[in-house]
Amino acid sequence: MGDRVVGVLGEGVVDAAAPVLRADDLGALRGDGCFETVRVRDAAARALDSFDAHLARLARSAAALDLAAPDGGAWHDLVAAMLAAWERSGEAVLRLVLTRGAEGGEGRPTAFAVLSPVPADTLRQRAAGVRVVTLGRGMPADAHSGAPWLLGGVKATSYAVNMAAIRHARSLGAEDVIFVSTDGQILEGPTATVVWAADGTLRTPPAEPLGILDGTTVRRLVEHAADVGLGAEVARGTVADLLAADGVWLVSSIRIAATVTELDGTALAPPADLTARVQHAAAFPGLLPA
C-alpha cells in the first residue's frame, strides 16, 4: 500500500498514487474547501483522537462555506476501510478534505481522505520543542466581528498565508510562528493553538471573537487540566505574557503540545514536569508514546 492510504467518499479506498481531483475542482483552483487533521492514536486498535469533534468542526466549516457536509457516518465508514488497508500499527495522520467540487461537474462537493505516517519532524518537535517567532497577522483582534466572509475560525483549505509564515520563520532560523494582531494580542499558530501557563493556570485565547480556530486538542486540554492539577481558562494575552509565562506550548492534533523553547530569540524552559502534565491532559485518553 506504500506509505499512504487514500480514500474517496462514495468510492472507498483508491490507488494512493492515482490522482483524485479534477483540474477544475474548485478546491484546486480556489482553495475553496475545508479540512481536518486527525490523530490516529493507534491504527491497529482503530483509535482516533476526538474523531467526532473533528467531524463536527468539519461540518461547521462546511456550513460557513455553504457546502453540503457529508453525513458523519459516511466518513466513519470510509476511515474504517482506510484503517483496514493501512498495514501499520501505532500513530498516523488522517486528513479529511471537502471541496466545492469540479466546476464543470454536477455541483457535487469532492470529499476525500489521506492516511499517512506522522512526519519525523513532528515527532521531533513534540519531544524536543519548537523555536518560534511572532509574526503580525495584519488584522486587529476584532477584525472578524460581524464579518463572516473573512472566515474566522473556519478551517478552509486556503492555508497559503499559514504556510508562507512557517517558511518565513524558517528563513529566520526558527521553526514555527505565533500570529499577533495589529493591536498586540496573541492569536494562534499557523497550524496550532497557543497555550501558556501562569500561576498554575493554563490560558488560551478565545476563538470567539478573535476569529481563530476552535482547537479540538486544546478543548481536551482545558477539559482535563484539573486531572493534572492545573487550572485552565480562556483569556487574551500578549507577547509579554508569553515571555513571562512558566511555559508556552503549541497545541495541535498531531504534535499534541510542543514546548516553545525559544520565542523571538528568548530561550524559554518550562519545567519538564509541567510539560509532561500538559501533554498528558492534551493527549487524553491516550498517553503519549515515550
Next chain:
Amino acid sequence: MGDRVVGVLGEGVVDAAAPVLRADDLGALRGDGCFETVRVRDAAARALDSFDAHLARLARSAAALDLAAPDGGAWHDLVAAMLAAWERSGEAVLRLVLTRGAEGGEGRPTAFAVLSPVPADTLRQRAAGVRVVTLGRGMPADAHSGAPWLLGGVKATSYAVNMAAIRHARSLGAEDVIFVSTDGQILEGPTATVVWAADGTLRTPPAEPLGILDGTTVRRLVEHAADVGLGAEVARGTVADLLAADGVWLVSSIRIAATVTELDGTALAPPADLTARVQHAAAFPGLLPA
C-alpha cells in the same frame, strides 16, 4: 472534447474528465499554489490577452511562494496544444495553476491548465454591469508593509475568503464586492481591480503598498487611457470617492471592465460613452465583441 480542455505540463492535453491532482497535492490540502486567469480573445487565431504579462506575474507569485516556476516556453507550448484541441472560435477562459505538488511525491510542483468557455454570467456583467457592496477586509491599508508572509499581491490559490465575500454579496442582493481597509481605503474586488473616473482621469489604488493584486488588465487600461482621451493615475480612494465619481468599474481579465451600477444600494450610472472608452482601452489591442 466536451466543454473544456485540460493540459498538464510535461504531459500535454489530457482527458478533461479525468482527475489530475493527487489527494496529497498541497494545492488541494493547503491551497498552496498560485494561478492566473487569461482571456483567450480569439481561440481560432490563438490570440491571448497579455499572456506574457500573466506568465510574468505567475513567476512572481511562484517566487513569493518559494515555488520553482516552469519555463514560460513550456506554458506557451502547452497552451498551443490546448488551443489546437479546442474546437471553438472566439473568446475563452484559460486558467494556469501551479501548486507545491504531492506531499508524498518527489517535491515537484504540479502545473496544469484549464481552457473553458466564458461563463454566461461574466458576459452579462460585462454588458449590463454589476451591483456591488463594499465589505471590510479586516486589515489596515498598511498591513502588508514589511510582512511578505501575508502574501499581498500574490495570486495564491487560497481564495476562500474572496469566494466567501462574493457569496455574502449575493446574500445581500448584490453580485460582487469591493474590499475596504479598516481605515477606509479602497482595496480591490475579490477577482477584480477597482477603477473610478473623476474629471476625465481614471484612478486605481496602488498595488504597492496596499498589498493588492497588480492587475494585468488595469495595466493595459492605464497604458491606453490617453488613446481614448482619458488621463490615468494610481491613487488611493475611499467609498466617498467612488460614490462621487463619474463612473466605477471592476476591471479583470475576462470581464474587462464591468460597470458598477449600484454601490451599497446607491445607483451609479456612468455615461455609456465613458464606459465604452474604458472598455476599449482595457481590451486593447482587441475590441470587445458586440
